[in-house]
Amino acid sequence: MTQNELKEAVGRAAIAYIPDDCIVGVGTGSTANYFIDALAEIKGRIKGAVSSSEASVARLKSHGIPVYELNTIDELPVYVDGADEINHQLQMIKGGGAALTREKIVAAVAEQFICIADESKLVDVLGAFPLPVEVIPMARSYVAREIVKLGGHPAYREGVVTDNGNIIIDVHGLSITQAGELETKLNQIVGVVTNGIFAHRRADVLLLGTAAGVKTIK
Numbered sequence: 231m232t233q234n235e236l237k238e239a240v241g242r243a244a245i246a247y248i249p250d251d252c253i254v255g256v257g258t259g260s261t262a263n264y265f266i267d268a269l270a271e272i273k274g275r276i277k278g279a280v281s282s283s284e285a286s287v288a289r290l291k292s293h294g295i296p297v298y299e300l301n302t303i304d305e306l307p308v309y310v311d312g313a314d315e316i317n318h319q320l321q322m323i324k325g326g327g328a329a330l331t332r333e334k335i336v337a338a339v340a341e342q343f344i345c346i347a348d349e350s351k352l353v354d355v356l357g358a359f360p361l362p363v364e365v366i367p368m369a370r371s372y373v374a375r376e377i378v379k380l381g382g383h384p385a386y387r388e389g390v391v392t393d394n395g396n397i398i399i400d401v402h403g404l405s406i407t408q409a410g411e412l413e414t415k416l417n418q419i420v421g422v423v424t425n426g427i428f429a430h431r432r433a434d435v436l437l438l439g440t441a442a443g444v445k446t447i448k
């Protein structure tokens with residue numbers, strides 16, 4: 231199976247976790263896009279969606295799925311999203327698509343986080359994928375210097391502006407064994423909006439696309 235077929239399989243498998251008549255939290259990226267396409271097939275039994283990016287809002291709307299603003303809802307049973315890396319504790323690195331802050335916000339509201347990923351995303355130790363950090367533009371150089379003090383190698387993601395009007399610094403060279411601690415430390419640097427470690431709010435369920443089928447890991 232190709233990587234895209236594995237992504238499509240997990241996008242479809244996530245539909246089993248969507249209750250009737252609910253608003254669904256929807257993530258960002260190529261795997262999330264397969265989920266959105268599968269969601270369109272059952273749109274008659276959901277109320278609509280809230281989303282973590284303008285790109286996913288556009289895709290949801292193109293399917294005729296109503297999109298709600300997060301502040302107008304008070305409960306979200308489930309959030310479905312991909313990951314750049316996920317470990318066996320279901321901690322993740324996210325933000326390859328620069329949507330990490332809104333992803334973290336929607337995930338925080340959701341009762342359940344369903345991560346959908348092909349098997350290439352499962353790792354023993356997080357950090358081979360450069361860790362995205364969303365930063366207020368004027369703090370870019372300061373934050374980069376602070377990241378060096380923590381042992382990382384920061385690289386400015388040129389030409390990228392987030393949906394929130396900020397920039398992304400990708401941190402290379404990390405081997406993240408204490409994910410929760412590093413998530414907190416990075417977020418304490420003034421000028422950081424948030425970083426792409428999802429350890430304090432990790433996934434509840436991983437649907438992993440493998441050649442042998444979709445595996446469920448809890």
Ligand SMILES: O=C(CO)[C@H](O)[C@H](O)COP(=O)(O)O
Nearest residue numbers: 259260261312325326327329
């Ligand atoms: O965090 C994300 C976007 O900010 C995505 O979930 C992550 O980059 C995975 O993307 P893809 O499904 O395209 O591999």
